[in-house]
Amino acid sequence: MSAVTMVMVAPDDGGVRLDRWFKKHYPAFSYIQVEKMLRKGQIRIDGKRAKAATRLEPGQEIRVPPMPERSNEDRPAKTASEQLMSPEEMQAVRDLVIYKDDSVLAINKPAGLAVQGGTGLSTHLDAMLEALRYEKQEKPRLVHRLDKDTSGVLLLARNAPAARKLTEAFKGKSARKVYWALVSAVPPQKKGWIYLPLEKQAGGQGEKMVVDYDNGKEALTLYSMIDKAGRKAAWVALMPLTGRTHQLRAHCGALEAPILGDGKYGGKKAYPLGENIPKDMMLHAREIAVPHPDDGTTLRIQAALSPHMVQAWKTLGFNQLHGEGATEMLEGYAADLSHCPPRELGDFFKPKKQRY
Numbered sequence: 001m002s003a004v005t006m007v008m009v010a011p012d013d014g015g016v017r018l019d020r021w022f023k024k025h026y027p028a029f030s031y032i033q034v035e036k037m038l039r040k041g042q043i044r045i046d047g048k049r050a051k052a053a054t055r056l057e058p059g060q061e062i063r064v065p066p067m068p069e070r071s072n073e074d075r076p077a078k079t080a081s082e083q084l085m086s087p088e089e090m091q092a093v094r095d096l097v098i099y100k101d102d103s104v105l106a107i108n109k110p111a112g113l114a115v116q117g118g119t120g121l122s123t124h125l126d127a128m129l130e131a132l133r134y135e136k137q138e139k140p141r142l143v144h145r146l147d148k149d150t151s152g153v154l155l156l157a158r159n160a161p162a163a164r165k166l167t168e169a170f171k172g173k174s175a176r177k178v179y180w181a182l183v184s185a186v187p188p189q190k191k192g193w194i195y196l197p198l199e200k201q202a203g204g205q206g207e208k209m210v211v212d213y214d215n216g217k218e219a220l221t222l223y224s225m226i227d228k229a230g231r232k233a234a235w236v237a238l239m240p241l242t243g244r245t246h247q248l249r250a251h252c253g254a255l256e257a258p259i260l261g262d263g264k265y266g267g268k269k270a271y272p273l274g275e276n277i278p279k280d281m282m283l284h285a286r287e288i289a290v291p292h293p294d295d296g297t298t299l300r301i302q303a304a305l306s307p308h309m310v311q312a313w314k315t316l317g318f319n320q321l322h323g324e325g326a327t328e329m330l331e332g333y334a335a336d337l338s339h340c341p342p343r344e345l346g347d348f349f350k351p352k353k354q355r356y
Contacts, residue, residue, distance in 0.1 A: 004063060009060045019035075104157065105157075113148065140156035150284070170243065177240060179239075182260040187257075198216045249283070261278070286327075
């Protein structure tokens with residue numbers, strides 16, 4: 001056992017609850033242990049008894065007792081994910097991590113893994129987050145989502161302040177996302193924009209986003225073609241400037257150039273190639289750039305292509321290095337939106353006399 005220590009409350013901790021102060025500065029103490037020591041008067045503020053909800057003031061002195069041995073009753077019950085996940089499964093989740101610091105964690109989400117639960121979904125990332133807690137006292141938090149069949153960069157916040165700032169970044173315009181996709185038509189121009197308002201509609205395949213000029217919400221996507229495979233497919237980089245549900249899938253589907261493997265928005269047109277091309281959806285969150293929640297500097301994270309897309313790239317003879325300049329080009333394109341006024345677009349995949 002260590003000795004009793006007297007700790008002065010720092011200015012940054014003014015207004016913090018006492019129990020949360022312990023969680024921040026003495027994470028080895030469990031919540032149950034802190035409550036027991038408060039009841040026994042072992043934890044005191046300026047020599048006086050205190051409660052867990054007591055708000056601290058800078059300059060106060062806290063009596064921190066020695067760390068007691070943790071009994072079985074003090075140990076927190078295992079979460080559902082801890083009870084169900086084997087050590088091998090927990091390691092498999094950790095193998096997805098591509099970036100980690102004190103406030104942010106990023107994974108390369110595989111295609112086929114749902115981010116959150118839903119009807120008929122027993123396996124999803126939200127139930128696996130305990131495996132990504134590492135040294136923290138709480139598991140990371142989701143701040144945005146990817147579709148189940150979309151692979152790529154997914155950010156997680158490792159504390160509440162980071163979660164608030166990252167959520168604000170994704171809701172606002174300070175986060176930039178670039179996706180790589182294979183689409184089943186070749187754009188007539190190397191770069192362009194798609195402005196099609198989207199509205200959610202119920203149907204036989206469940207809810208689906210459709211173009212609705214009267215009731216739809218504004219949805220704007222920038223694109224750049226990186227390479228093509230004859231006339232049946234093109235590799236494009238897509239930058240959504242709005243965050244509508246299924247925006248990229250709905251935009252490409254509405255323009256009769258659905259993302260390969262996306263039967264929901266493309267039907268038979270989503271499968272134009274031969275047996276050597278996997279049938280999985282060819283949409284990958286390649287890169288995210290977002291202000292870091294700690295200091296506001298730009299945090300830029302890339303995710304390697306998923307295996308089924310690597311196979312498609314090899315089959316079609318695409319060189320991944322050719323896509324490295326797409327993000328810079330789209331960011332420059334997005335910096336001046338005077339080239340895409342908010343008006344109805346024609347089908348940009350079909351050459352027309354008017355060039356946008």
